[in-house]
Amino acid sequence: MKTLRVTIxxxxxxxxxxxxxxxxxxxxxxxISVATKEKVHRIMKELNYHPNIIARSLVNRSTKxxxxxxxxxxxxxxxxxxFPELLGGIGSMAYEMGYxxxxxxxxxxxxxKQTVKEFxxxxxxxxxxxxxxRAQDPTVNELIKTDFPFVVIGRSENPYVNWVDNDNFVxxxxxxxHFIKQGHRKIAFLGFSPGYMVxxxxxxxxxxxxxxxxxxxxxxxxxxxxxDSDNGYDLMxxxxxxxxxxxxxxxCDDLWAFEAIKAITDRGLRVPNDIAVAGINDVxxxxxxxxxxxxxxxxxxxxxTKAFEMLQTxxxxxxxxxxxxxxxxxxxxxxxxxKS
Amino acid sequence: MKTLRVTIxxxxxxxxxxxxxxxxxxxxxxxISVATKEKVHRIMKELNYHPNIIARSLVNRSTKxxxxxxxxxxxxxxxxxxFPELLGGIGSMAYEMGYxxxxxxxxxxxxxKQTVKEFxxxxxxxxxxxxxxRAQDPTVNELIKTDFPFVVIGRSENPYVNWVDNDNFVxxxxxxxHFIKQGHRKIAFLGFSPGYMVxxxxxxxxxxxxxxxxxxxxxxxxxxxxxDSDNGYDLMxxxxxxxxxxxxxxxCDDLWAFEAIKAITDRGLRVPNDIAVAGINDVxxxxxxxxxxxxxxxxxxxxxTKAFEMLQTxxxxxxxxxxxxxxxxxxxxxxxxxKS
DNA sequence: TTGTAGGCGTTATCAT
DNA sequence: ATGATAACGCCTACAA
Numbered sequence: 001m002k003t004l005r006v007t008i009x010x011x012x013x014x015x016x017x018x019x020x021x022x023x024x025x026x027x028x029x030x031x032i033s034v035a036t037k038e039k040v041h042r043i044m045k046e047l048n049y050h051p052n053i054i055a056r057s058l059v060n061r062s063t064k065x066x067x068x069x070x071x072x073x074x075x076x077x078x079x080x081x082x083f084p085e086l087l088g089g090i091g092s093m094a095y096e097m098g099y100x101x102x103x104x105x106x107x108x109x110x111x112x113k114q115t116v117k118e119f120x121x122x123x124x125x126x127x128x129x130x131x132x133x134r135a136q137d138p139t140v141n142e143l144i145k146t147d148f149p150f151v152v153i154g155r156s157e158n159p160y161v162n163w164v165d166n167d168n169f170v171x172x173x174x175x176x177x178h179f180i181k182q183g184h185r186k187i188a189f190l191g192f193s194p195g196y197m198v199x200x201x202x203x204x205x206x207x208x209x210x211x212x213x214x215x216x217x218x219x220x221x222x223x224x225x226x227x228d229s230d231n232g233y234d235l236m237x238x239x240x241x242x243x244x245x246x247x248x249x250x251x252c253d254d255l256w257a258f259e260a261i262k263a264i265t266d267r268g269l270r271v272p273n274d275i276a277v278a279g280i281n282d283v284x285x286x287x288x289x290x291x292x293x294x295x296x297x298x299x300x301x302x303x304x305t306k307a308f309e310m311l312q313t314x315x316x317x318x319x320x321x322x323x324x325x326x327x328x329x330x331x332x333x334x335x336x337x338x339k340s
Numbered sequence: 341m342k343t344l345r346v347t348i349x350x351x352x353x354x355x356x357x358x359x360x361x362x363x364x365x366x367x368x369x370x371x372i373s374v375a376t377k378e379k380v381h382r383i384m385k386e387l388n389y390h391p392n393i394i395a396r397s398l399v400n401r402s403t404k405x406x407x408x409x410x411x412x413x414x415x416x417x418x419x420x421x422x423f424p425e426l427l428g429g430i431g432s433m434a435y436e437m438g439y440x441x442x443x444x445x446x447x448x449x450x451x452x453k454q455t456v457k458e459f460x461x462x463x464x465x466x467x468x469x470x471x472x473x474r475a476q477d478p479t480v481n482e483l484i485k486t487d488f489p490f491v492v493i494g495r496s497e498n499p500y501v502n503w504v505d506n507d508n509f510v511x512x513x514x515x516x517x518h519f520i521k522q523g524h525r526k527i528a529f530l531g532f533s534p535g536y537m538v539x540x541x542x543x544x545x546x547x548x549x550x551x552x553x554x555x556x557x558x559x560x561x562x563x564x565x566x567x568d569s570d571n572g573y574d575l576m577x578x579x580x581x582x583x584x585x586x587x588x589x590x591x592c593d594d595l596w597a598f599e600a601i602k603a604i605t606d607r608g609l610r611v612p613n614d615i616a617v618a619g620i621n622d623v624x625x626x627x628x629x630x631x632x633x634x635x636x637x638x639x640x641x642x643x644x645t646k647a648f649e650m651l652q653t654x655x656x657x658x659x660x661x662x663x664x665x666x667x668x669x670x671x672x673x674x675x676x677x678x679k680s
Numbered sequence: 681t682t683g684t685a686g687g688c689g690t691t692a693t694c695a696t
Numbered sequence: 697a698t699g700a701t702a703a704c705g706c707c708t709a710c711a712a
Binding site: 005048050051052053054055057058063065068078079080081082083084085087088091092095100101102103104105106107111117118121122123124231232233255258259261262265266283284285288289290 | 345388390391392393394395397398403405408418419420421422423424425427428431432435440441442443444445446447451457458461462463464571572573595598599601602605606623624625628629630
């Protein structure tokens with residue numbers, strides 16, 4: 001099904017001009033007669049000509065394509081509404097700037113390395129946006145070595161990476177503060193996962209708030225998420241049978257909040273009157289849950305647009321620099337955390 | 341930040357061979373001496389050489405890239421966990437076959453046409469997968485004209501398109517049948533939207549089941565989703581104050597089911613004992629909702645892999661053909677539709 | 681087994 | 697205002 005293409009030469013021949021003239025018409029070059037311009041345009045339409053982007057890229061050394069790498073997108077954790085939103089943000093900004101997106105969702109570390117190399121050295125991509133959830137992302141290290149323009153979505157402690165993220169420390173702090181102000185003294189944090197920067201930052205913010213308000217830190221109230229199979233339901237159930245039962249629970253994601261609430265009600269307790277609950281991400285469903293869930297809007301779309309913007313700056317800049325940017329998040333208080 | 345690239349000629353020079361020899365080494369050509377092969381390989385590593393994919397594509401007339409077009413991905417309707425799953429399916433298959441994915445999420449019809457043209461004629465893409473939700477998708481018509489390989493995810497009535505989908509008629513039928521067998525006589529269908537094939541098929545399946553079991557079709561029980569701002573909560577609320585109040589409700593999506601349930605309980609009724617509810621798509625949360633939601637697993641991942649598979653067949657085949665394929669869905673019965 | 685030459689489709693630099 | 701010509705980086709007959 002390889003269709004023969006109509007090239008600039010076909011146009012040139014039929015228009016009885018040279019290929020360069022046609023090229024100039026395409027580029028809308030100023031010094032070209034109106035007559036030939038029109039003629040060429042007509043013939044281009046006639047023959048249904050479209051410039052070959054590949055050939056153009058080769059000579060221009062610019063593909064107008066950026067890569068987006070999402071390690072483990074096929075995994076459960078990415079079956080999340082925030083993800084398309086993020087992609088939408090990247091995409092809309094990219095479109096506006098005339099860029100296209102080469103998407104790569106790999107699962108193994110080996111595949112990742114391979115993809116990064118192709119993207120970085122293959123000349124097909126001018127820069128890369130990497131969605132990195134893990135604290136020590138192997139792909140990040142791979143990219144740093146290459147000296148290739150890239151931006152990470154997700155905070156990194158490596159000084160050599162450009163990144164965009166929410167301020168997850170603040171998110172954790174604000175949620176804890178909200179609970180404290182509601183009078184809670186035993187506040188649990190559900191879903192801490194040491195390997196992931198996001199949850200680490202959030203739990204640290206939570207801890208700081210407790211300290212600032214003079215509350216004790218009880219390790220038992222911080223529930224770790226150790227396995228992929230862990231979920232809010234099971235972890236919450238485990239938490240409910242411990243010695244210290246919290247009156248407030250912060251979960252690392254709305255989905256976990258939903259699950260935790262189910263565990264609580266299954267045990268005959270009520271939300272928020274017996275135990276208050278909050279999530280993070282403000283998924284569309286949060287406000288329609290029963291009860292509606294207190295959450296934090298992270299503005300994934302902006303995360304995406306900002307990441308693209310940053311990448312473009314890096315690509316176009318002559319001087320090297322390391323940039324980071326926080327996208328503001330917004331605490332949205334709903335019934336699940338406010339006693340009625 | 342345009343970095344100077346190391347080319348095949350640099351390798352050739354340093355290895356004191358010709359460029360073609362280097363090319364042959366890269367291609368693992370059989371007739372090439374082990375000595376030079378090793379030498380070239382060593383130097384390639386030394387200089388960190390990576391073949392330029394653009395140049396290679398130009399001569400090969402094959403980019404190993406397919407396009408994925410998602411009209412309106414930035415919209416609310418795509419903030420859905422099924423979407424990354426679909427993308428994951430396409431991507432994993434693509435990776436396996438050595439293909440990359442050029443993703444395009446456009447919002448306006450004009451942008452769509454533009455993108456399709458670039459993808460189809462620009463030579464950068466060998467085929468396109470289009471996620472089409474609307475019954476009369478303008479992009480589909482655009483693509484048909486071009487005679488360019490493409491596969492649509494979502495059934496189309498146009499005889500000239502290749503598509504992959506669930507059998508939504510069967511999905512609607514099975515859900516209705518399930519309710520009927522539970523003894524329901526007034527079964528509502530929430531979220532019918534005439535412009536969208538999916539919901540049309542589902543509602544038709546639902547109607548057929550009612551007929552087959554000798555139940556009357558009440559137009560009032562089919563609630564149309566007219567505006568983007570419509571949601572399960574409001575529509576359900578409206579349904580509850582009509583003359584005929586259903587005892588069972590089929591919603592077109594789990595998220596709608598969640599919202600509908602909230603409307604029901606907000607009104608002091610219970611699910612499933614007063615009104616039974618079911619959704620479609622089996623989002624991760626469905627089984628953790630309170631009550632757990634009866635739903636239909638649509639296997640979005642398989643939808644994606646199958647679409648890629650079909651596209652590749654089309655690209656490689658000499659003969660023209662029109663193919664369609666159904667991915668089986670699976671009814672999952674949970675508490676929300678079974679009286680306790 | 682290796683080298684030479686030509687071409688993939690386009691743009692940019694000189695000319696004219 | 698337009699045309700030749702030489703790249704861009706790679707591949708592939710055809711020669712040797």
